[in-house]
Amino acid sequence: MSRPNQARLDLAALRHNADLVRELAPNANRMAVVKANAYGHGAVTMARELEGRTDAMAVACLEEALELRESGIASPILLLEGVFEPDELKIAAEQQIWVTVDNAVQLEWLENARLSAPLQCWLKVDTGMHRLGAEAGQVAAFFQRLVDCPNSVGTPVLSTHFASADEIERDTTTRQLALFEQLTGDFRALRSAANSPGVLAWPASHYDWVRPGYMLWGNSPFGTAEQANAARLRPVMTLCSAVISVRDVAAGECVGYGGSWRAERPSRIATVTIGYGDGYPRTASNGTPVLVNGQRAPLAGRVSMDMITVDVTDLDPVQIGDPVILWGDGLPVAEVAEPAGTIGYELLTRMPPRTPRVVVTA
Incomplete structure (x- = not known):
């Protein structure tokens, strides 16, 4: 007999949480963040259940994306951190994987690449997290270079990431949203800002794409603090x-x-x-x-x-x-x-x- 330890995974709860995302952000496309082995739940199992219930998926690196592709996941997959070396762009093109562009080096790699097909690109904008993203003075130029780049298909999606959306009483998220509007409001492009706490508590952040991760697994990003929408989640x-x-x-x-x-x-x-x-x-x-x-x-x-x-x-x-x-x-x-x-x-x-x-x- 084996030890009785198990991490039991309730797929009905996963479907419930995905439906809650749709309810809270009905006008936005939904990108399921399944990085880090779907937050420890098993990326392939979770992605198979989410395919068709979400519009795309997101991972941290190419290895995670390829695991999903090799398991038969056909949904669009975004590399949240972009590529780490130029040769990864070729694989992304072959596997129809979307890429984030964060900095001038990644942009130059894309411009100089010889690819089998152009890539759907997301341009990350730094609005205060100061971890990844084009700085305020770079956004317009980077956006235009992506529009003009033959290796970038269509109009890039503009995205940002919140530093403390899980702390509802702070004004950090309000300030980040205001800066995001200032930097991107004049572009005719789709935008994305909402992570899990954004989906749950910041409706102004929903824009065109939402990127739920932690909430999909039925856990509150607000910790033990009460939040009405988070209370409706079911643990997977x-x-x-x-x-x-x-x-x-x-x-x-x-x-x-x-x-x-x-x-x-x-x-x-x-x-x-x-x-x-x-x-x-x-x-x-x-x-x-x-x-x-x-x-x-x-x-x-x-x-x-x-x-x-x-x-x-x-x-x-x-x-x-x-x-x-x-x-x-x-x-x-x-x-x-x-x-x-x-x-x-x-x-x-x-x-x-x-x-x-x-x-x-x-």
Whole structure:
């Protein structure tokens, strides 16, 4: 018998979340961001389910795009960071992959390339993230060069990326949108700005293309903060395991490596076969919530490579084999990430191959 650890993938939840994108941005084209192995969910499985429900997909690099093409995904695929060397443009042309142009070097590579077919290009505009994108004084010239470039087909799409759209109370996104309007409003071109928090909370950012990623997997980009549209999302991944041992621990006794948890009363401790080798964060602190038989219980002791221990003293009797949910259905990943000092994005994308992905809903 294998260990009971699974990352269960609910495709009905994925379809629900994709439909929510359509509802919130009905006039925009939808680009599903499936980079980083679809945020740890399995890029091919997720892309196959999303094909036909979205208008295009996006990845970080050519290798991710080719994995989708080789699996039969025919949708347009955008390289969000563009190409990293000029020879990649030839492959992109052969595979009909769209490219982002971010800087003068990438633009020169495109202008000097000898391609089998012209490429659909997106021009990234830096509106304050200061990570990628043409600077304000470059936008007009770069746009015209793409229009004039025989290796660029049609009119380039103008895009930008938000620095803090997940922080609704800040004015950063408002200022970025204003600058984006200033820099691109005179061009007759399609535009794109909205990532997941943009789709959920910033309707003015929807423009012609929206680029949902994290929200497709049913997780709120606002963390544990309440947001009405994010509350409608359904988690696609449920990380689950089972109890493999139950024992009584006397008051004053310690549990786990380093004795970081001490029983303040006679306690009942359940051992669960999951650990940082399976994608559960080692930095999760005492008290991090775990669902045992659907009941919340606190983590008790340091996370090991293959096991955790949970205080089930206040729960209905727990037995070996009882189901455990680490995050997902009934327990948002943000509630685990926060006491672990990280974000749900990291927990999902770091899910290792050791933990099998299992589709549970057709």
